[in-house]
Amino acid sequence: MAMKVEAVSTETIKPSSPTPSHLRNFKLCLLDQLAPPFYVPVILFYSSPDDKVVPNSASITGHLKTSLSEALSPFYPLGGRVKGNAIIDCNDEGALYLEAKAHFELSEVRSNPDINQLQQFLPFSPYRVVPNIEKQVIVGIQTNFFDCGGIGIGICICHKIADAASVSAFLTTWSEIALNGIDGEASLITPFLKASELFQPKDINFQMPYGYGAISKEKLSTKRFCFDGESLARFRARFGSATPTRVEAVTALIWKSTVEVARKRPGWNEKYPPSSAAVHPVNIRSRLRPQPLPENALGNLLQNSVAPMIDANEEVELQDFAAG
Structure with missing residues (x-):
């Protein structure tokens, strides 16, 4: 219903x-x-x-x-x-x-x-x-x-x-x-x-065409994956001595899984292998130097952190995705 x-x-x-x-x-x-x-x-x-x-x-x-x-x-x-x-x-x-x-x-x-x-x-x-x-x-x-x-x-x-x-x-x-x-x-x-x-403003005329959206108009499937604390602890232990944070561990898992799925898509071209990268927006308030900003600072105080590119045709271990 x-x-x-x-x-x-x-x-x-x-x-x-x-x-x-x-x-x-x-x-x-x-x-x-x-x-x-x-x-x-x-x-x-x-x-x-x-x-x-x-x-x-x-x-x-x-x-x-x-x-x-x-x-x-x-x-x-x-x-x-x-x-x-x-x-x-x-x-x-x-x-x-x-x-x-x-x-x-x-x-x-x-x-x-x-x-x-x-x-x-x-x-x-x-x-x-x-x-x-x-x-x-x-x-x-x-x-x-x-x-x-x-x-x-x-x-x-x-x-x-x-x-x-x-x-x-x-x-x-x-x-x-x-x-x-x-x-x-x-x-x-x-x-x-x-x-x-x-971050002093500049003379920037930033416009997007009317009707443009942030979400692709392609047919998309959205799924939710829930990780409880115990499962995350066991999963992080698989990385050995260089234990990643929870965010790094889950990002590595999703990143590796999407690359593996992409390899199975029709038209995958091994002669010109695509590269894969992971991007996370990072709150820069506490990271500014010499004077950090308070967490209640109003504005878009973030920057994208991009992991090094990975050759999607190479076999890469889970630890490598976390290290990236």
């Missing part, structure tokens, strides 16, 4: 306090300018604390909207609009907020997550380029209420101003305000907003 999600209301949530006029123009840093005009999507699922009692959606929505408004004030660029590829106009136009009804049980999603179905829990498609980014919100939220009383909160934040660490910092602030109020510990959490002083 198809999982149906129905939007029931849409509104704009503005910051709880106006942005001062001298902070109206927020400069994008150079790394922001090079970021694609997509959105970083996150979906958070919460089971009902009591299966016999369905939470009051009106009360929950009201609390989420109030705390969101408070969180947008210290993260004031998120309540504005991108202008060109240089600044964010911090005009307090606010974030998009949708409430939706999911006419099925949360357990159906958790037991068999499907990438196409998960898109329903987001306020809009995060990967399609729009013709005019200046008219688009920077933050979109969709709160989904399941029949069982569970809740799913889908968040999209524009990649032109935020990477995954930035999204995490904002969600941490929002959640702590929701739990403790603005006068609690959350009042001490404020973003670092000076990345443009370290």
